[in-house]
Amino acid sequence: MGGKNSSLGNSENSRISALPGDFPSREFSCAASFQAMSAAGISGILELLLELEENFSSCLARIDALIIKPLLQAEPQDPKEKENFQLFVLLNDRFQTLWNFTEENSRMLRGKSQSENSGCIQDFYILWKGEVFLSLYIQYFVTFANFVVVRGLEQAAGSRSDAWRLHRAVLKEFLRDFTSESSLALALHSALHKPLREHIQGYLRILALLREQLRQGSERDVVATVEQEFGKLESFISQVLDEAVVTKELWKSLGCKFTDVLCVPERRLLEDSRNLPIASGAARSERLLLFDDVLVLIQGNSFQSFDLKLVWVDENCGEKSAPGVHSLRITTPEETFVLSTKDPQTKAVWRWKLEQAVRQALNGKRDFPLWGRSGEGSEAPARRFFSYGFRTEGRLRGATYEGEWLWGKPHGKGTLKWRDGRNHVGDFREGLEHGFGICLVPRRSEDRYDCYKCHWYQGRMRGYGICEYGNDLVYKGYFKDNARQGFGILENFSAEHPFRYTGHWENDKKSGYGVWDDKERGERYIGMWLDDHRHGEGIVVTQSGLCYQRTFHAGKMVGSGILLLEDDSVYEGNFTEDLTFVGKGKLSLAAGSALRGTLGTRGGLSPEPRREPHQLGLKEFPVEKRWTGILEQFLEFLHSGCKEEMEESFTGFHIQSSKELRKSQEYLFCQRGSEEFSWKIEEILEDLPEHQELESLRSYLEKALGSSLHPLGKLLRALTAAFRATYAGLGANRHLRAMARDEVTFCSREIWEFYRGLLRVALERKGRAPSEDVDPSAGKGPSLVLPLILPGFYPELSMLYMLQHQRQDELYCQGIVELSLFPDIQLLEFLDVQKHLWPLKDLTLTSNQRRSLIKDKCFLSATECLQKLITTVDPREKLEIVRRTCEELERAVSRRLPMDDLLPLLVFVVSRAKIQHLGAEIHLIRDLMDPTNQGGMLDFLLTTLESCYEHIQRIRLHPKENSHSS
Incomplete structure (x- = not known):
């Protein structure tokens, strides 16, 4: 494990990865000013540097042979001590890397000293290798401090391995150079850090001599900058070692119950409420510990730990404090509490330390040097990105949120996952789902999910959404408070009973005007609904061409009705669901005669004038009351002053930034295609008043209505979708021609009124009243719109006229x-x-x-x-x-x-x-x-x-x- 050929590729410690600021360029030129300088002076400093490096290398060799190698041979058997031993292995790796680097630099210096051209500033590799120097020393001392925190030196000094006993005598003699104390652990502590710190001080002396040799100019500034960075390194090492000793003493005082959970080699104690008094709430006996990654609140035999990345500090507590009490409010994802001090100075220190600790935890590195000016004055950002698992009672218990946060609550884009498989990806505001989101909900006893792609408002579905249920149902339409509400389309794609409902909903049930396609029975119902049942006037069109109009109550036909036969005969009276005549009725034949009577009796045949084919639904379904659910969303958008978030929810989805949401971009009944124009609502309202001349207005309306992004185009697509659902396919019945005609002309009027509403909002934003502008199309608006929207309705409408x-x-x-x-x-x-x-x-x-x-x-x-x-x-x-x-x-x-x-x-x-x-x-x-x-x-x-x-x-x-x- 030891030796000077150890790998140089070890990564820098993740807890403290700060490096100094900008180092000077590696390239230096021997300018005329250097040539005029005493070459002997520069050469002498180079010789001093070489001597310094050779002595340091020799010292490292002794440490390696007498301390590190014996300790590496004494691998413990205890699991806890094994963890610390692995930390020592890493320390050895850092040590070997630093030693190899020193040897490499010594060889370079010896080559320079033997060269006739030595004596130039570029020979001082500590200038152009400054970043490497600092990085290696930081890695070593951070690892050494981690070893100190876990009391690794005490364990090493108490080792009873044969390898350690063989070197004990020589080691004690060697350690006398570092300390006069009898403690072997203390001697090891000094031996493993004191030579390196003294070597850095030697670098500082060399740099000071070199700076004094140089005249004022850029070269002198370069040396001064490097000297300053090495000074910061010395300060950094002192602070790292001091923090390690303080943290080690804390773990000794807390006892096993806390240290087993809280003690982590990389964790450092930054402040203790016993040293700087502060209390949480009224419990003055509590102890507050600020580490570099967590804030710990101890009360009795229990404690709470708060990750600093999700801690917000606010000196404005929102409530009056008692006299003589100075408070800070701490906000975390699941708890908010107040810290109190007796004087403003203590509060200021705690606030500063908390802010700096949070900021450094978010940055993933400590300041260089620690608590230095590089971090001073900068507060932690309020917006953050982090992952957190909720534990306390509430609707989020057991859920994990990963995404953006603001003051302790999910805010922005994120992903919320529950243990039961629920998953929500989308926008959040103040801890609640708000904006566009995709929610997956597992179905019970099925390996399938319900997928909700919807707009949300304060944690509930509201606005337009697309829901793909695991049972082959798909709903596209509006929601309110998690229930289908307003206009929507529900379609069943299963082979067993395919159907499609296009119409209005109330509290998750079909209510109001709607169209039901029963593909299995081959019939279409057009009419009124209540609580998921046909209720009120309705028209039924069959695949065979028959068409009838009846009154329904809770799904059952009641009273008399009108039955229109394929040959234009009309029966007025009562009939059963299988279209069998019952009771009294009148059958008007297409030839111009009528038959009146009761089923089973012979009625009289009387002549009647021939009449046009009967038209249904005109009185029963006034065109103004058919598709109110569509129009209400657009009117709400106008009444809001055309807020962008309202436009997103009244129909369709805007582009989302995350990859998951971009996959679900879909507008009502149409996919987003390539658009030539940008139709952001702010740009629309800014541009709208400029198109008031008749030709300009016609051109603008043509572009707007042809776009799936413009509010006018969205409204048109919603209305044409409802129109096709009624009159395409089975609805292509000549007895519905008048209904369809009225619907088209009504759509032109409503679209025109919606345009005028947009114009009114646009003018109000410019401080102009609508009456100030002369409307060249006054009275002609619907006629101007009708030709532009007619292509969307024409296939179904012309078919009805052809049948008529x-x-x-x-x-x-x-x-x-x-x-x-x-x-x-x-x-x-x-x-x-x-x-x-x-x-x-x-x-x-x-x-x-x-x-x-x-x-x-x-x-x-x-x-x-x-x-x-x-x-x-x-x-x-x-x-x-x-x-x-x-x-x-x-x-x-x-x-x-x-x-x-x-x-x-x-x-x-x-x-x-x-x-x-x-x-x-x-x-x-x-x-x-x-x-x-x-x-x-x-x-x-x-x-x-x-x-x-x-x-x-x-x-x-x-x-x-x-x-x-x-």
Whole structure:
């Protein structure tokens, strides 16, 4: 174990790893000022340094041979003494490293002394190896002090091994040089540290001589700096040894009960309340011990230990102290207590020592020198990062928290783990979960977890969250006080009974308006709920196409209802859950007659006028009351003044800094994609008032609504998700078309009002009232928004219109097929288009010549223009296409067309354009067109197009006309 070839790679002691400040550069140049200096003076100092190193090396060799090697051979058998022996092994390692370093430097000096160019400042390796010197000495003395604390020298002196007895006589003679005391332990103490301390003093003398030889300048400053650092090292060693002796005496006085638990080789006593009186609370008999890593409070036969990394010191106790009492408040994760002194000076000393001890514990190293100026005046930070296991009673008992702290409580980002497997990762505030977090909860008797990715408020789930339960259920929606509350989607992905509920919740139960998809039964319920049961008005749509509306009570149908059959027959009365008619009722046939009576009797058949397909839910579910749970979150955000934390919780997750939270970034019903613009709420409110001109506003709204990060875009995505849940798939029933139409127009109004609310907050922040700004879009807001949001609703909405007008479109398609049999000229003749409107320059040509000239492409530009009707979803653009089509017709005939001439020409163009589902297109345009266009020219042109559509439906060619055309 001994020997000079021991490894140099031992790491520095982790308890005290401080090194001095900046050392000068290793490179020195022999400038002209050195050349003018007495070379003999520098050379003489080098010789002194060589002599110092050689004597020191010889001393180390004697210590190694007479003390260290015999002690290493005397390995004890007692387990406790074995621990101390391993500490001595480490001390030997430090010793050998220092000895090897000294030998290396001696060889370097001997080489320099034999060189003709010696005498330069760069020959003094103690200048450019200063950091290495200090590091090696610090490591050695810290390890030596640890050995002293655990009374290792006393154990070594009492060793009875043969190896020790063989060297006892020589050793006693050798130790006389170090102490005149008879105590062998004291002599060992001196022998293992006194030569090294004296060697450092020798370095200081050498540096002082060298500094005196140099003139004023940078080289002299370099030497002075190194001299100062070696002076700090000497002070550091004195303090380390003093602390070790004081700490050792403390362990001797406390007894085994405390020392067995508290005694750690690296631990140092910094202050004792018996030396500097201070008491905790009213118990004046308590003893307070401040170590470099813990604060210990002793009362009787028990004690409490507080890790300094989680100790906060505050001189403002928040309460009035008694006269003549000066107090400090100590805050820890599970306990807060007050320390009291009788005079302000003692309080100031304790506060300073506590602050410095906490700061150094957080830094993981002691000051250099200890309690020196390097740490003076700097307080421990209030925010910290640490791991702690809770022990006392409370909701956190048995839990371990790792993360950020503030004044004794989890505050910031962290991880909380319980012994039962619960795990919470996220944001904390004042000891409670607050902000975004992910919580894992193990399920009983199952090897699965419930995962809650949610926003939290004062320890409870509140706001938007995603919960993935271990039983294949997934909930996406809002919470309040740990219960599902407001709007949310619950979906079951299990193969046994898959379902999906989209709607409102109250206290963890389905209550209010909601949509239930039962995929196993193939039906959808749209209506009211209470306590997880269908309760109130409801609509049921089945996979077979049947649709009925009933009143429900606690999940059971009550009273009469309306049953809509696939052939447009309508039954009004009572019926069972398997749709069997019971009691009195009325069956209105699609052909226009009705049958009234009671089941089992023959009722009378009476004629009735044919009516449009029945539309459900308009009175029972006012559009303003359908999705209040979505809108309430956004209104709360506005009422808060658009606070950023409110925006995070009303829908979606913001980017989190930790890796675990970034994995769970998800917005309501959409994943975060790449965004071209930054949509931080502060930037939004700053920028919003700048977009008040109509075109600028339209452009801004288009970008905002297209973003999953902007509050307007978030609201749109929530509303479109609810819309699809209602009308997609099974909900694609023509009897729900009016409900869907009203919902789309309502969404445009609400989004517009939300935008105006954002604008109002933005203006208030700038000190401007909303009325000060002229609103160019006053009265047109919803019409401005509708075309921008319509793409999100269009697939489901257009399908409902197609189903509503399916029969008319079938008749229209039949008419188109028959008209397509005509060549252009014959079709113009068939439609009674006046010949002066035909697109021919010479009307004297024969029919065959005409056909050859125009090549069946009459009014081609108008036809191509009308075909663009299906390329956009914007009602404004669709109307504009109809207008341009009419303009193309007038351009082709070079004149304005009255209605009598326009209608047959437009029928010609419509027949050639062959637009599918034209009836659905026309009615969708009319329902969603800007109200300002009603009664105007665009409305008139749309009516003309509708007349063409109806005219084509009625076209039925006679057989002779069919044969003639063929």
